[in-house]
Amino acid sequence: MPFLQLSGLTKRFGDVVAVEDFSLAVEKGEFVSLLGPSGCGKTTTLQMIAGFEQPTSGHIMLNGRHLEEVPARNRGLGIVFQTYALFPHMTVEENVAFGLEMRGIDKKERARKVAGALELVQLAHLAKRYPRAMSGGQRQRVALARALVIEPELLLLDEPLSNLDAKLREEMQLELRRIQQEAGVTTLLVTHDQNEAMALSDRVAVMHHGRLMQQETPFHVYENPKSSFISTFLGKTNSLTATLKTTNDEGSALVCNGMELAGPPAHLRPGPITVSLRPERIEIVEAGEAVVSGPVIERIFLGDQWLFRIETPIGPLLVVRRNRGQREPEHGETVHLAWTPHHLRLLPKEDEAA
Numbered sequence: 001m002p003f004l005q006l007s008g009l010t011k012r013f014g015d016v017v018a019v020e021d022f023s024l025a026v027e028k029g030e031f032v033s034l035l036g037p038s039g040c041g042k043t044t045t046l047q048m049i050a051g052f053e054q055p056t057s058g059h060i061m062l063n064g065r066h067l068e069e070v071p072a073r074n075r076g077l078g079i080v081f082q083t084y085a086l087f088p089h090m091t092v093e094e095n096v097a098f099g100l101e102m103r104g105i106d107k108k109e110r111a112r113k114v115a116g117a118l119e120l121v122q123l124a125h126l127a128k129r130y131p132r133a134m135s136g137g138q139r140q141r142v143a144l145a146r147a148l149v150i151e152p153e154l155l156l157l158d159e160p161l162s163n164l165d166a167k168l169r170e171e172m173q174l175e176l177r178r179i180q181q182e183a184g185v186t187t188l189l190v191t192h193d194q195n196e197a198m199a200l201s202d203r204v205a206v207m208h209h210g211r212l213m214q215q216e217t218p219f220h221v222y223e224n225p226k227s228s229f230i231s232t233f234l235g236k237t238n239s240l241t242a243t244l245k246t247t248n249d250e251g252s253a254l255v256c257n258g259m260e261l262a263g264p265p266a267h268l269r270p271g272p273i274t275v276s277l278r279p280e281r282i283e284i285v286e287a288g289e290a291v292v293s294g295p296v297i298e299r300i301f302l303g304d305q306w307l308f309r310i311e312t313p314i315g316p317l318l319v320v321r322r323n324r325g326q327r328e329p330e331h332g333e334t335v336h337l338a339w340t341p342h343h344l345r346l347l348p349k350e351d352e353a354a
């Protein structure tokens, strides 16, 4: 039996179905992200696990116990919110010690555990500080130490890094992963930030309209999205409308804006489909090798990479190239593009409306 098992979890608020028939299994020590756009039901799912919301139906099992009947305070979970929720009148060590005090842990043991938790988040030197005299990143570490000090069976993180600026957020992502692995704690993270979910998680569970759409490793979800919603939500992609003409074990034939294209074998019926082509899969080639050609209509330098938008007969294509310090096409210059057919992902058309 998995360490955490959500089975058929559903939550309705009046007419609104916030979470629908959501099932997910998480193994001990695993880091899983619930990823999805605003309003897809991520927080509601976390709140049901935490015990702040009652499921309309479904079950939550943690380490062999049914959690539905257990009051929030007795679930023994570590929780970190976006706002950190530190006590402003308490020092860092008092904040971290609070949960232990509530549990009646004696002073000596408390001091030992607090020291260990502050060590883990690398804040031992700031134990006597007050939260107001700390940066956002440091406060976030205090919140983490406070959640981890009780040695929770499960750590729940609700958008914990979204109040930090971009650079600090990236640093804290690495930190969060290190801390989670060192503590070995099973972790569920709620985020709408695909980079964060990919950087941190063993597995990503993508949600849309209260439902679980796909749950696999970040690499697998990125490379093999099940729907066009997922392919556009996770990373950048070129989404093309096409018609699948024929398919067999060798490959498929597509028509996109009147142009014939070769694709990989498809598990779809002939007819309208969506084709996803990742920008980093498109190469700039010589005229003779081109699948499509067209002028550069946008050219953006991002330091480590270049983004180009090329006007082609199958529509504008986004192309990403690693900056290697070499000459890159100019605005208006005609470029020739190619890709291998098996890099196309053929997805059902209906998904777009979902």
Ligand SMILES: Nc1ncnc2c1ncn2[C@@H]1O[C@H](COP(=O)(O)OP(=O)(O)OP(=O)(O)O)[C@@H](O)[C@H]1O
Pocket: 013, 016, 017, 018, 019, 036, 037, 038, 039, 040, 041, 042, 043, 044, 045, 192
């Ligand atoms: N207490 C509530 N009463 C009524 N509707 C609610 C309540 N809480 C959430 N909802 C609705 O349920 C849906 C899911 O909300 P939820 O907060 O779980 O989404 P989310 O994916 O976490 O979004 P965000 O990232 O914006 O917080 C939304 O349509 C929301 O308006």
